Amino acid sequence: MTQKIIIIGAGMATGRALEQLIETDPDAYDVTLFNAEPRGNYNRIMLSPVLSGDKTYAEIVTHSAEWYEENGVTCRFGERVASVDRARKVVVAENGDELPYDKLMFGTGSNPFIIPMPGHDLDGVIAYRDLEDTELMMSMDDSNKVVVIGGGLLGLEAAAGMAARGVDVTVVHIMGHLMERQLDEAAGYLLRKALVDKGITVRCQANSKQILGENGKVRALQLDDGTELPCDLLVMAVGIRPNVKLAQDIGLAVGKGIHVDDQMLTSDPDILAVGECVEHDGAIFGLVAPLYDQAKVAAKTLLDEPATFVQKEISTKLKVTGCDLFSAGDFAEGEDREDIVFRDPARGVYRRLVLQDNKIIGAVMYGDTADSNWFFGMIKDGTDIAEMRETLIFGPAYQGGTPMDPLAAVAALPDDAEICGCNGISKGQIVAAINAGADTLDAVKATSKAGSSCGSCVGLVTQVLGITLGDDFKMPEKETVCKCTDLSHDDVRKLIVAKSLKSIPQVMQELDWNSPGGCHVCRPALNYYLVCAWPGEEVDDGKSRFINERVHANIQKDGTYSVVPRMLGGITTPDELRAIADAADKFNVPTVKVTGGQRIDLLGIKKEDLPAIWYDLGEAGMISGQAYAKGLRTVKTCVGSDHCRFGTQDSTGLGIKIESEMWGAWSPHKFKLAVSGCPRNCAESTCKDLGIICVDSGYQILVGGAAGLDLLEAELLVTVATEQEAIDVSCAFYQLYREGAQYLHRPYKWIAKVGLDWVKEQVVEDLENRAALAERFRYSQKFYQVDPWAERARKGVDSHEFTPLADFTKVAAE
Amino acid sequence: MTDFIDIGSITDIPVQGARLVRTAQGDIAIFRTASGNYYAVDDYLEDKAGPLSNGIQHGEMVTDPMRNWVFDLATGEAQGADEGRVTTYVLKIEDGRILLSNAAIANQVAAE
Numbered sequence: 007m008t009q010k011i012i013i014i015g016a017g018m019a020t021g022r023a024l025e026q027l028i029e030t031d032p033d034a035y036d037v038t039l040f041n042a043e044p045r046g047n048y049n050r051i052m053l054s055p056v057l058s059g060d061k062t063y064a065e066i067v068t069h070s071a072e073w074y075e076e077n078g079v080t081c082r083f084g085e086r087v088a089s090v091d092r093a094r095k096v097v098v099a100e101n102g103d104e105l106p107y108d109k110l111m112f113g114t115g116s117n118p119f120i121i122p123m124p125g126h127d128l129d130g131v132i133a134y135r136d137l138e139d140t141e142l143m144m145s146m147d148d149s150n151k152v153v154v155i156g157g158g159l160l161g162l163e164a165a166a167g168m169a170a171r172g173v174d175v176t177v178v179h180i181m182g183h184l185m186e187r188q189l190d191e192a193a194g195y196l197l198r199k200a201l202v203d204k205g206i207t208v209r210c211q212a213n214s215k216q217i218l219g220e221n222g223k224v225r226a227l228q229l230d231d232g233t234e235l236p237c238d239l240l241v242m243a244v245g246i247r248p249n250v251k252l253a254q255d256i257g258l259a260v261g262k263g264i265h266v267d268d269q270m271l272t273s274d275p276d277i278l279a280v281g282e283c284v285e286h287d288g289a290i291f292g293l294v295a296p297l298y299d300q301a302k303v304a305a306k307t308l309l310d311e312p313a314t315f316v317q318k319e320i321s322t323k324l325k326v327t328g329c330d331l332f333s334a335g336d337f338a339e340g341e342d343r344e345d346i347v348f349r350d351p352a353r354g355v356y357r358r359l360v361l362q363d364n365k366i367i368g369a370v371m372y373g374d375t376a377d378s379n380w381f382f383g384m385i386k387d388g389t390d391i392a393e394m395r396e397t398l399i400f401g402p403a404y405q406g407g408t409p410m411d412p413l414a415a416v417a418a419l420p421d422d423a424e425i426c427g428c429n430g431i432s433k434g435q436i437v438a439a440i441n442a443g444a445d446t447l448d449a450v451k452a453t454s455k456a457g458s459s460c461g462s463c464v465g466l467v468t469q470v471l472g473i474t475l476g477d478d479f480k481m482p483e484k485e486t487v488c489k490c491t492d493l494s495h496d497d498v499r500k501l502i503v504a505k506s507l508k509s510i511p512q513v514m515q516e517l518d519w520n521s522p523g524g525c526h527v528c529r530p531a532l533n534y535y536l537v538c539a540w541p542g543e544e545v546d547d548g549k550s551r552f553i554n555e556r557v558h559a560n561i562q563k564d565g566t567y568s569v570v571p572r573m574l575g576g577i578t579t580p581d582e583l584r585a586i587a588d589a590a591d592k593f594n595v596p597t598v599k600v601t602g603g604q605r606i607d608l609l610g611i612k613k614e615d616l617p618a619i620w621y622d623l624g625e626a627g628m629i630s631g632q633a634y635a636k637g638l639r640t641v642k643t644c645v646g647s648d649h650c651r652f653g654t655q656d657s658t659g660l661g662i663k664i665e666s667e668m669w670g671a672w673s674p675h676k677f678k679l680a681v682s683g684c685p686r687n688c689a690e691s692t693c694k695d696l697g698i699i700c701v702d703s704g705y706q707i708l709v710g711g712a713a714g715l716d717l718l719e720a721e722l723l724v725t726v727a728t729e730q731e732a733i734d735v736s737c738a739f740y741q742l743y744r745e746g747a748q749y750l751h752r753p754y755k756w757i758a759k760v761g762l763d764w765v766k767e768q769v770v771e772d773l774e775n776r777a778a779l780a781e782r783f784r785y786s787q788k789f790y791q792v793d794p795w796a797e798r799a800r801k802g803v804d805s806h807e808f809t810p811l812a813d814f815t816k817v818a819a820e
Numbered sequence: 821m822t823d824f825i826d827i828g829s830i831t832d833i834p835v836q837g838a839r840l841v842r843t844a845q846g847d848i849a850i851f852r853t854a855s856g857n858y859y860a861v862d863d864y865l866e867d868k869a870g871p872l873s874n875g876i877q878h879g880e881m882v883t884d885p886m887r888n889w890v891f892d893l894a895t896g897e898a899q900g901a902d903e904g905r906v907t908t909y910v911l912k913i914e915d916g917r918i919l920l921s922n923a924a925i926a927n928q929v930a931a932e
């Protein structure tokens with residue numbers, strides 16, 4: 007006997023269910039199909055190719071008018087189901103028609119989420135869900151600007167589709183990198199690069215504040231930093247919500263979606279639901295694969311055949327030409343999980359597998375997704391990969407083959423890339439020397455000069471030897487930055503400059519890092535290398551700095567902080583002292599101490615109080631003393647010729663001049679100076695990173711002293727006649743150290759490596775080079791001589807660091 | 821069912837940043853990782869580590885700023901040779917808001 011079924015929504019899920027039903031038993035049901043959209047079933051996921059012009063709408067229609075007719079489906083397209091009377095088992099259409107049913111199936115899909123920010127209801131603010139949205143986007147051309155909010159799958163497909171039509175598109179994404187649910191930072195960086203190449207502007211970590219309009223139509227998007235992005239159309243692709251309104255109104259059990267059991271039955275046994283509108287076992291769905299499984303189960307349930315819906319692993323691919331991206335499974339990191347990461351920077355390829363118990367549980371691939379099905383199959387089947395672990399990441403073709411060469415980064419360098427900065431030797435010249443018979447490091451040094459000066463490029467030269475000679479050359483063991491890379495500090499520094507790398511994710515991707523986000527050892531080192539290499543560019547990432555540098559105060563063992571204002575040359579005034587005393591009183595500072603570096607330290611300050619105490623000190627003209635920095639600390643001075651009967655020069659004045667020029671600079675490690683007015687050396691210049699001793703004929707400059715775990719006497723670099731020369735040599739020496747030393751090496755360690763003679767060549771003998779170094783230092787100072795305290799106390803920089811997100815202590819106390 | 825309390829917007833914490841929720845029983849650090857995941861863990865591991873909210877994040881881990889212990893944010897377990905576990909709390913994200921389980925604030929075992 008034929009029963010009546012009414013289907014609400016002609017979507018991807020119900021379309022499939024309908025096919026299954028009719029294929030299995032065409033006479034079982036008399037079908038009526040309602041759809042709010044004025045058309046029948048089409049392949050929604052192919053809207054993106056329609057948008058980009060690769061397909062037409064006609065090509066993505068899945069069921070034609072003839073098909074519905076042949077199969078006796080009554081179509082009510084463009085009509086919404088207004089309500090359902092479950093007691094009487096009738097459906098009420100928008101026009102008031104009442105239609106009786108035996109079975110009812112919900113397939114209402116989902117609604118795009120529209121952020122309720124001011125202006126969201128303006129004309130020209132749309133989502134990306136149906137043909138109408140797509141057609142609006144297709145009406146844009148190269149005279150238009152469009153902003154897309156949301157850097158996920160949908161947003162990027164919308165952006166790429168419009169960019170293909172010549173539209174000026176900007177993607178605004180709230181997270182730190184694109185598609186953060188599928189990709190890690192490094193793969194997100196590759197994707198961004200590919201999109202930028204397509205002419206799309208990408209703004210990550212951008213928080214939208216409001217949509218601005220004119221005559222009721224969208225004009226621009228305003229970000230919370232005030233930036234306005236003008237646009238003629240604004241597309242929001244920030245997520246979806248199951249469309250449950252109708253189900254809720256008629257009293258079905260609804261959570262995030264319409265609750266269904268394993269047979270796709272809702273809380274009413276005559277009503278089924280499939281697709282994005284359902285919630286099964288706590289999960290909701292946003293991709294078609296599981297919906298098709300649901301559709302099959304629903305069709306069987308309607309025909310009284312046993313069937314059970316089981317959730318499976320799902321995978322996603324981004325449908326943007328030229329951006330091959332695949333992701334599947336679970337790729338959160340965890341205690342018992344391991345990552346295998348493979349990067350081939352030259353080809354822009356990234357692969358990451360997440361393993362647990364010798365099985366692949368997640369996979370991300372970018373650039374080359376040819377093997378994605380092979381990996382996805384292993385995820386679904388839970389294949390044991392212990393046997394092939396070594397070569398797994400290279401894909402099926404490599405099983406049993408040899409692993410990739412870890413020297414890929416160096417191999418990929420072009421011939422004209424400079425390897426030895428001191429002598430200006432390129433990779434091509436080194437290869438030529440090797441091919442001419444230089445088959446050892448010493449021979450290369452002797453014949454090409456590469457690596458024969460400061461020595462910091464020896465690692466790279468060795469790698470070039472390894473690549474050129476292949477198996478004939480045995481690589482010496484070397485110290486790497488950390489377990490995340492095979493490269494040494496020197497290698498990384500050179501490659502950052504040679505390849506013009508400007509962010510941590512970029513370094514990790516291009517230099518083949520083998521962990522997804524680095525570790526606490528490499529992140530701060532990379533951050534410093536970037537800060538040093540690219541002054542004036544926004545490369546500094548506070549999140550990669552140690553806490554002291556991040557909050558500009560020294561953390562103490564009880565979690566409080568200490569505050570040391572700068573006092574140039576150790577000179578202060580009664581006004582400054584009064585301000586310090588007032589601040590100490592006001593903030594109940596438990597300890598006030600005079601430091602070894604001639605400064606005053608206020609200890610025991612609560613983190614929340616830091617901006618306020620900085621504000622007060624700032625009012626009295628004081629700035630951060632940077633007692634926390636891997637950077638310029640203090641210049642100690644003695645009283646010198648101003649007051650002392652032995653004084654030969656104005657040591658205090660010189661100390662103040664040097665400190666005024668150098669404060670704010672970052673370096674591989676802390677850098678301390680002193681200036682003494684005569685060889686009695688009251689400022690202890692002989693154990694400083696750089697110490698100056700004034701003599702009758704001028705200034706002795708000593709470098710590489712230490713008075714910590716190691717005790718070392720500073721050695722004479724040069725004696726100069728004038729104050730200006732003393733300042734220039736100091737700046738040049740500091741810059742040479744900043745550019746060359748490995749992170750966390752004090753100058754004495756670096757000098758031990760490169761040799762004092764080489765340092766003398768660079769800053770004493772070669773006057774041109776001295777001037778160039780000093781010039782580079784002064785250029786960099788233009789950007790780094792900013793008082794970090796004022797920025798935080800007055801401009802609200804990083805305010806999140808100093809205030810709790812929420813405070814429930816007071817609530818509890820009531 | 822666990823009850824939740826709204827502690828702020830997802831954008832109140834910068835990417836790879838952390839902020840504190842103060843409770844009568846001590847501070848809870850809320851982390852936002854590079855991959856956009858949020859976690860709630862105790863800021864201190866009594867006598868062993870903390871304040872973790874001040875550490876450097878990498879992946880879904882954080883390194884203690886004082887002693888360089890590395891903790892898995894999802895499980896709270898110390899990694900490598902170090903042994904210990906910081907308490908983790910249930911947290912969820914809904915409509916751009918961060919919701920922390922009431923149990924975390926009352927500091928009962930989240931067992932309902």
Ligand SMILES: Cc1cc2nc3c(=O)[nH]c(=O)nc-3n(C[C@H](O)[C@H](O)[C@H](O)COP(=O)(O)OP(=O)(O)OC[C@H]3O[C@@H](n4cnc5c(N)ncnc54)[C@H](O)[C@@H]3O)c2cc1C
Pocket residue numbers: 014015016017018019020040041042043050051052053054085086087088113114115116134135136160249252280281282283291292293294295297323325
């Ligand atoms: C541009 C785009 C690209 C996508 N790309 C992919 C992809 O690459 N891979 C992938 O797996 N997924 C993709 N998706 C997601 C996929 O399209 C959805 O998961 C799928 O369409 C959901 O199917 P559904 O049947 O649940 O709902 P829908 O296909 O949305 O159908 C629901 C229908 O119900 C109608 N309706 C709602 N309420 C009523 C009512 N009261 N009365 C009558 N009719 C009603 C709606 O108008 C709608 O036509 C994409 C989605 C979009 C928008």
Ligand code: HEM
Pocket residue numbers: 560570601602603604605607633634639640642678713714715716
């Ligand atoms: C992160 C760890 C450290 C911090 C935050 C720190 C901080 C300080 C501060 C604030 C001062 C006071 C004056 C100044 O600004 O120079 C100081 C002085 C000093 N520190 Fe440290 N310090 C640290 C580690 C060390 C280590 C490891 C050593 C030894 C290797 C050391 C040796 C010294 C010496 C010798 C002085 C006296 C300096 C002088 O007289 O000029 N410090 N330190």
Ligand code: SF4
Pocket residue numbers: 644645646647650651652653654657682683684685686687688689
């Ligand atoms: S170093 Fe010389 S000039 Fe300076 S205070 Fe001591 S004795 Fe006087």
